[in-house]
Amino acid sequence: MQTRTLTFALPGDITTLTGGYVYDRRLVEGLRAQGRDVAVLSLSDAFPTPDAGQMADAVARLQALPADRPVIVDGLAFGALDPDGVAAITAPIVAMIHHPLAQESALPADLADHLWRTERANLAHARHILVPSPHTRQMLIDRYDVPAERITVARPGTDLAPQAERSHPVDPPLILSVGILHPRKGHDVLIDALAGLRDLDWQAVIVGNPWDADHVAALQARIARTGLGQRLTLAGRVDDDRLRALYRQASVFALATRYEGYGIVFDEALSHGLPIVSTRTGAVPDTVPGDAGLLVEPDDAPALAGALRTLLADPDRRAACAQAAARAGAALPGWDDTARQVGRVLDALR
Template sequence: MIAAALAVPGDIDTVTGGYIYDRRLLEELRATGRDMRLVSLPSGFPFPSPQEMDQAMNALQALPASCPVIIDGLAFGALDPARVRLIKAPIVVLVHHPLALESGLPQDIQDHLWRTERENLRHAAQVLVPSPHTGAILTERYDVPAERIHVALPGIDRPAPVAPIAPVTLESPPLILSVGILHPRKGHDVLIDALAHLADQDWRAEIVGTPWEKGHSDALQDRIRHAGLSERITLAGRVSDRVLAQLYQRASIFALATRYEGYGIVFNEALVHGLPIVSCRTGAVPDTVPAAAGLLVDRDDPLAFAGALRSLLTDQDRRDRMAEAARLAGARLSSWAETARIAGLALDAAAAGRS
């Protein structure tokens, strides 16, 4: 098969949904026999310094026209459009979600990222997206022709039995598990506020995720303390795969008050572990979380989020029905091999210059 490349900003072993997607995609493409080269771009994207922009453009422009390259959207959407035109390699861009849709960006930054990503997408031979929702956003707001878009849903690694750190039983009180980087978009502040409305109920909660934005972890810890919930909510930060597997096994409910998701790999993880889900009606979440397995509310609404959690905490039968629906949905999820198969089609189409 043709030689190809995957260009990723920063460390591909970073623990976020986007980087997990990149890493598993690279592994599975190599497993199919493709000669895949990893091109490591500077970590400053999507806000690179001039030096980092030069390094990235030099690396990408050095690729020959015979080597199609998948460029992660975290970098691609912020590249200098005038220099993207000079890249000889056929481009497949992987858009996890458009950069301008990140939470908390000033309007001028949003406008800048929308313009650069829209312009750069004109020079992509093919486009990979992790959900139909993201594909629709690109056709509607970024003028990407639908025939250039390939929907490559994230795969799932089936949970394997792990040696217990402690006896694996459902927690009493019930454990509410939230997994997502410690970033404003993930809505952990909303979850904490929602849990403050449930002080009369019996529960404890673990929030797991790599600290991502400076000061945000401290702000969340302050929020927990001011709510008087320090004994009930653990802000765990990043944990090992083994500890996370234990938490999924011991949890009763998965909760993520996200403000936006281009897909949300953690929902797949919750489903394969048979966890009922409480989340928000935003982005790709309604397409990702089956109605029978999840309760979705408007984003930034702690009272509504608390109400959904309360309904599961107080109704064991409902929780059991949703857990069974989650298990059934998890059993139907696709594999990373299928994700790579679709990405391979995009690479071949880019190399051949066809839609």
């Protein structure tokens, strides 16, 4: 029998432009399309580091949910909630762990340890856990002691780009990077790599929702120091039409990420038939097919520059990777597939 009513709890605004929020929003839409009544509960956007008042409010609101109405809680909040408060939630909990909080970059050691402890404790109270990749599933088993049978991989869906939007590269070749302007995404490494390619003809655009003003300023200063001028644009947040145009015009997708629990943007790049240059970390090797691009170690700007040089200087190699990317993109699941997978988890709750 289907679970027709449920709550989806997450910090802040579900329309926020990051991969995790895109996943949450599309999942809610897909579950509603199945005929389910899904209420969205917005918790403080201060998570995963709320103050005492914000924590108390979030816990109280979750504890007030009906005991017969399951709640999916986004991991950005779930992993940081007070474990004693989570233990008193009577609604059946399904945790949505995009990637464990302690794996975030640039965390002080004491905060990383605190988040590891709270997330580990809270996962023990979840009836089931949803993750976007086999990599994240294995991490929860190995590092958080979650039984394998309580974890389901619900891979993010993809909207296959129409043929007209797939690939119309501009000249000089456009290198496109898409990812929140956050230290974990490694945009600083990409900037340094591009500085080593001055002898080649290219242009580059970095798109991403700003994480905080200080980090954006640091990236802008780094670009200024490279002397690349108009060749490299830090575009920040752009609208959907502009982003689709950039994917269509690009020749290479590059993201120097330091860690990914999945990385929806890689699927977007594949759906547009773009060769990918990224890093061998987290779920990236499982997400990016080996023949669709080149992966290097994280935080290695010279190696990243070398991979970009290979694709920029060798049109045949770039074309072969683009064809492989397009094949992989055409085989990706849709968001309705993701929703069906999660729907089966909800219907199995007792």
